[in-house]
Amino acid sequence: MPKGFYALITGQCVSALADNALLLLVIALLQLQGYPAFWIPLLKLFFTVSYVLFGPWVGSLADTWSKHRLLQQANALKLFACLGLLAGIHPLVAFALTGLGAAVYSPAKYGWITEMVETDQLLKANGWLEVTTVCAILLGVMLGGLLVSNHWLSLGWVQTSVDWIDIGNPLSASMAVICLMYGLSALMTLGVPSSNKRYASTQWDIPHIWRNFCEDQRQLWRDPLGFVSLSITTLFWGVSACMQLLVLAWAQSMLQLSLSQATYLQACTAIGVVAGAIAAGRWVPLKNATAVLGAGVAMGVLLPLMLFIKEWNFALALTLLLGGLGGFLVVPMNALLQARGALLLSAGRSISVQNTCENVSILLMLGVYSFLIYIECSLSTVVMGLAAVVALGAGCLMVKHARDNSAPFKSSASDSR
DSSP, rough: TTTTTHHHHHHHHHHHHHHHHHHHHHHHHHHTOOTTTTTTHHHHHHHHHHHHHHHHHHHHHHHHHHHHHHHHHHHHHHHHHHHHHHHHOOHHHHHHHHHHHHHHHHHHHHHHHHSSGGGGGGHHHHHHHHHHHHHHHHHHHHOOOHSHHHHTTSHHHHHHHHHHOSSSOOTTHHHHHHHHHHHHHHGGOOOOOOOOOOOOOOOSSHHHHHHHHHHHHHHHSHHHHHHHHOOOOOOOOHHHHHHHHHHHHHHHHHHHOHHHHHHHHHHHHHHHHHHHHHHHHHHOOOOGGGGHHHHHHHHHHHHHGGGGSEEEEEHHHHHHHHHEEEEEEEEOOOOHHHHHHHHOOOOHHHHHHHHHHHHHHHHHHHHHHHHHHTOOOOHHHHHHHHHHHHHHHHHHHHHHHHHTSSSSOOOGGGGGG
16 A cells, blocks of 8 residues: 555544544534434534535545645544534534535545555555444444443543533533544644645636536446446445434334444444455455445345344344445445546546535435434334335346446556556
């Protein structure tokens, strides 16, 4: 791996860990402030909307500016958002600013890797990214669960810190911990060197940026392998955003667990994703990436089992299995999409297209999920709907890929560097 790769991996792991812990803190804050349940999915909506609104710009920004500097600036923006939460701004606004930082961070991170890592190592690099990201989710939900737990909040030094900060918020000490993590992540990215990859200068006016972005979308969607990989990652992340909240609701309503205890089910899902990502990185060559599409169908088939599980130990096994299938599916698809994107477009622009599509899916899925919660739709209906979307979506993509299999993967992606 190139110099600075592990500094990048470590820094993004800490940043993602803070993001996921912050989500639990903001959920707890909304509950403390008496907001109804349908406000909780809106947190993810507000976090995600920046990826969509600024998608046409952040890819060009990552290609034009130094990517390692953008990583530091994105963490600084997240730190500012968390400090704003401490200062008393609305939780949705603070989490939206965190999402803007994440939207800037993503194309800089993936673009740097696409430029610095050889094509035959790209799937392995993506395996590292997914493993560390999911480990961050695993540790983040556990840390968030700890930071909102009664045990943590009752510690003497935590109560002293809350009194010292004196803003009338019992979670202020927990938020200060998240601020320190964002600062630490920014320091870690100092070890990430410049890729020295330069692209043609960009015109920043809205018509020009929008026209180029639409053309990038057309190129990637018209490519047969680009279509399959972009479709499956778009579907996967939309469903995963709902599943993150659905697992919490399932654990509290059907398994009778507290919010803090429910985070361990999310952690178990994350462990499964890590195992699946490692397996995919080891056993799936990039030229055979589409062979993993069956894992998406299997996820949809297994998902309704949630409705029949009442014991926590069986719940752990199911979430572990679903996570494993998800990791095995998404790592090859991400690597394939990045290889095709680098060949057809550029590192930053292709990641911008991917992020925008995936986060439009997240917005739509979370919007539907929030509406279903608002109208008090049953948990079983939500689960069965998600299962059908996953199984049918992955199945249709398998059929399409079999029909237009005349566009094999071109290893010449490295020639475009």
